[in-house]
Amino acid sequence: MATQHSRSAARLMMAPAVILLLGWMLVPLTMTLWFSFRRYLPLRGGDLGWAGFDNFTRFVTSSAFWPSVQTTLVIVGGVLVITIVLGVLLALLLDQPMWGQGIVRILVIAPFFVMPTVSALVWKNMFMDPTNGLLAHLWRLFGADPIAWLSEVPTTSIVMIVSWQWLPFATLILLTAVQSLDREQLEAAEMDGASPLSRFTYIILPHLGRAITIVLLIQTIFLLSIFAEIFVTTGGAFGTRTLTYLIFQRVLESQNVGLGSAGGVYAIILANIVAIFLMRIVGKNLDR
């Protein structure tokens, strides 16, 4: 039984973490909200007064807005589909009995630990470069014309790079889920003559449902804010400007803080919509 004494001690112990996070959330959020209603141009006169909802309407009506939303959706959607489909297959494969399972797992997980700037630069130069990249060598070997990946198919290239980084994460979590599968149930189904496909559809996939949802939500949150991968590859050129990158450019490159902050508010709302679903699942799990 917790006593009154230990309760107040508990509150005291929680205080530093709560206060710090509260400050970290409220202070910048309030400032962003404030700036989003101001005409604020640090290099052209500073804070020039109220702007009403101008920044919000200008942000969504600018010619860069819809393409950036589209790019964001393509990149996030593309990476999600690739990592989840391949992740499920890979998790099932890694779950099979084999020699050297531990080593294979290490090989598969490794990309997750590579810092984003390194993986982006290595892919950009050593693999996707149209003259000296390894993929160009490979293309020439088969007599094809090498592709200038990051200028001809820039969005696809970024999806490839980011998928490589996130496939390990999806695989690892799905593998953890696969391993908690009821073996006896599977074997019983097999004995009853269920084909591998129907075992997958009716037993494995439903079992993985929750893990897939979690991978989906967590990756979405991280993918919505990918930055370094674009920063060092295309710098937002060739139609690879995501919403995050557009806001970054408005705020730091063109120093239009009011406009960028309005974009920031949109990004925060968007992330929160995804977050609500994630929190529901995590919250439900806490009750068990």
Place this chain on the structure above:
Amino acid sequence: MARAVSTRRKTIATAAAWGIGLLIFFPILWTILTSFKTEAQAIADPPIFLGFDWTLENYRVVQERSDYMRFLWNSVILAGGSTILGVIIAVPAAWSMAFVPSKRTKDILLWMLSTKMLPAVGVLYPIYLICIRFGLLDSRAALVAILMLINLPIIVWMLYTYFREIPGEILEAARMDGAGLKEEILYVLTPMAVPGIASTLLLNFILAWNEAFWTLNLTAANAAPLTAFIASYSSPEGLFYAKLSAASTMAIAPILILGWFSQKQLVRGLTFGAVK
């Protein structure tokens, strides 16, 4: 009863898994190999896999030109400092939530998680402005604080899930034997919590080491860690693949090794206990 698996099936699975595993790992392997080549061999067509003249020249050049050690040191300070600070703040919080839960514990935990969802770009300018105001732009102190704050929810969550696995009966027994709050924490909980705390330190060190939004936007010459050091290779001149590879290898090697130890914690830490 598990059936005996046929050797044939095991062989096929082994071959497939190794093939795919090596394919996924290949970019890293290729980077490491290239770092030991000369610049001319690095771009040779057809590519040379192993039959090149192994050299350490690139490592020497990278170190000389860019003072690699300074960036490495910054990475260690930022990742290490923010993680240790975060754990110091999080341990009491997670302890109280795990052992003295109240009606609001769940809400507090979820709220902490929600701060993690705040897109960095949405608050970039305010943070930038605050750093300028207090003369903290391009300072290690600011980045230690920021990295600590963005990882604090994960640290609290991880510790919470570990602490919750410590059976409450043990604490009650200790209390019966007359242990006060201090003894309880120091002699009963701490030894049991060490593995959990170690895993938390490890995973968050890795996350902070690889963080590449704040470290790219808020540092210049002084506080830049390895993420920024590598980004400086994004506008290259002449032949630079071998040097890029050497720099990359040096930036990822420490974390690859640490990462291999933290596979299991990764799942727990990044799914907030929802997948175990």
